[in-house]
Amino acid sequence: MTLHDRLLAEVERRKALAVAAMPGPWAVWRDLDAQGFYAVGEASGVIPEGENWVDGEHNPTAHVYVIEDAEFIAGHDPADALRRYEHYERVLERHSIIWRTIGWMEGGDTEYAELPVCVRCVPKHSHFRTRAEVPQACDDILDLAAALDVEVSDG
Numbered sequence: 001m002t003l004h005d006r007l008l009a010e011v012e013r014r015k016a017l018a019v020a021a022m023p024g025p026w027a028v029w030r031d032l033d034a035q036g037f038y039a040v041g042e043a044s045g046v047i048p049e050g051e052n053w054v055d056g057e058h059n060p061t062a063h064v065y066v067i068e069d070a071e072f073i074a075g076h077d078p079a080d081a082l083r084r085y086e087h088y089e090r091v092l093e094r095h096s097i098i099w100r101t102i103g104w105m106e107g108g109d110t111e112y113a114e115l116p117v118c119v120r121c122v123p124k125h126s127h128f129r130t131r132a133e134v135p136q137a138c139d140d141i142l143d144l145a146a147a148l149d150v151e152v153s154d155g
């Protein structure tokens with residue numbers, strides 16, 4: 001499985017989790033039943049300060065003691081995650097892999113081979129000093145691997 005395939009699989013796995021979760025936007029409110037807790041969940045469930053009821057069924061997604069943690073969770077709701085993963089999919093699409101004839105100089109001779117390279121970052125007829133300098137993955141894909149905590153090498 002290539003790095004591209006592993007990154008796409010990880011993005012799809014995370015997207016499925018975000019789709020399955022309570023849709024956003026999420027918000028924070030002081031939980032009236034459990035003193036000391038903050039509730040985090042669907043923004044329509046926010047109980048305004050001084051009120052003790054909102055219409056409808058609103059179950060919090062989480063109860064959190066620390067307001068900063070509650071605000072962090074609410075700010076990273078499924079809608080936020082989906083926007084991020086859709087951005088990652090666009091990066092993967094823009095930096096897809098193509099087999100190209102790539103050349104390099106080694107021992108004074110020019111050599112060529114069909115190699116899998118980034119369609120955007122390694123132009124046609126690219127030439128490198130050595131075969132080792134031909135990038136296995138471009139910087140954008142390496143950044144994506146770091147963001148998703150996916151190992152670059154498959155071994």
Ligand SMILES: [Zn+2]
Nearest residue numbers: 095118121138
């Ligand atoms: Zn690239």
